[in-house]
Amino acid sequence: MLLKPIRWESFPRDMLKIQAGFALFGVAIALMIRANLGTGAWAVLEVALSQIFHLTPGTVTVLMGFLVLSGALILRERIGWGTLANILSIGPWEDLALASIPSVKDNLPLQISMLLIAIALMGLASAIYIGVDAGAGPRDSLMLAIKRKTSVSIRVARGSIEVTVVCLGWLLGGPAGLGTIVYALLVGPSVQLGFKLFKVEPHREIDSGVEDG
Numbered sequence: 779m780l781l782k783p784i785r786w787e788s789f790p791r792d793m794l795k796i797q798a799g800f801a802l803f804g805v806a807i808a809l810m811i812r813a814n815l816g817t818g819a820w821a822v823l824e825v826a827l828s829q830i831f832h833l834t835p836g837t838v839t840v841l842m843g844f845l846v847l848s849g850a851l852i853l854r855e856r857i858g859w860g861t862l863a864n865i866l867s868i869g870p871w872e873d874l875a876l877a878s879i880p881s882v883k884d885n886l887p888l889q890i891s892m893l894l895i896a897i898a899l900m901g902l903a904s905a906i907y908i909g910v911d912a913g914a915g916p917r918d919s920l921m922l923a924i925k926r927k928t929s930v931s932i933r934v935a936r937g938s939i940e941v942t943v944v945c946l947g948w949l950l951g952g953p954a955g956l957g958t959i960v961y962a963l964l965v966g967p968s969v970q971l972g973f974k975l976f977k978v979e980p981h982r983e984i985d986s987g988v989e990d991g
Contacts, residue, residue, distance in 0.1 A: 781858070782857065800867040802903035803868050803899075804868050805875045805899060808876045809899070811835065812881050814881060814883050817953050818965070820947075822954045823943050826951050827950065843868075850922075853927055855919045855922055855926070859913060860915075864907070864916065901968025901971055902968075905978045921936045921939060
């Protein structure tokens with residue numbers, strides 16, 4: 779069975795909690811985009827595709843989530859209701875935040891602050907929604923499926939996906955930059971700090987996962 783069982787007794791509380799995490803995650807992505815210093819790997823590709831197809835970045839995030847999930851399902855990876863909630867929720871929250879946050883250029887202190895705040899929020903958001911334990915996000919699901927099918931390490935599976943995505947996004951004109959490197963270096967410690975603050979104990983198989991959105 780590919781769908782993990784739902785814990786109905788805690789579902790309403792879990793849904794509220796997971797949506798809070800998704801909202802923070804969407805705001806974090808929007809802050810990175812508006813800071814104009816470079817974004818995380820997936821946002822690089824999604825912004826590039828949004829410009830090519832004249833869609834909002836959040837819409838592309840949703841569509842990309844379903845595409846990535848399809849790959850994970852083909853590889854027979856189990857998912858939970860949180861996986862579907864992840865796909866359907868983060869994109870709309872991202873678009874809502876993008877509509878409210880102005881684009882900032884030629885103001886490096888503010889841009890750096892926005893980038894660092896975004897990375898901090900992403901760590902907190904990840905801890906909140908992973909802590910619900912309702913299923914890995916689509917990108918983590920694909921990572922786990924590749925690990926299971928190929929026997930490579932989590933780091934190799936995740937790294938291969940991230941490098942491929944950011945290179946493709948950059949070639950398509952996505953917002954890769956110094957901020958992309960800063961994000962790659964700091965998001966792991968940020969997520970780890972979020973886990974400590976919220977006392978989250980993730981499953982060992984996703985412990986090395988860094989980003990899912």
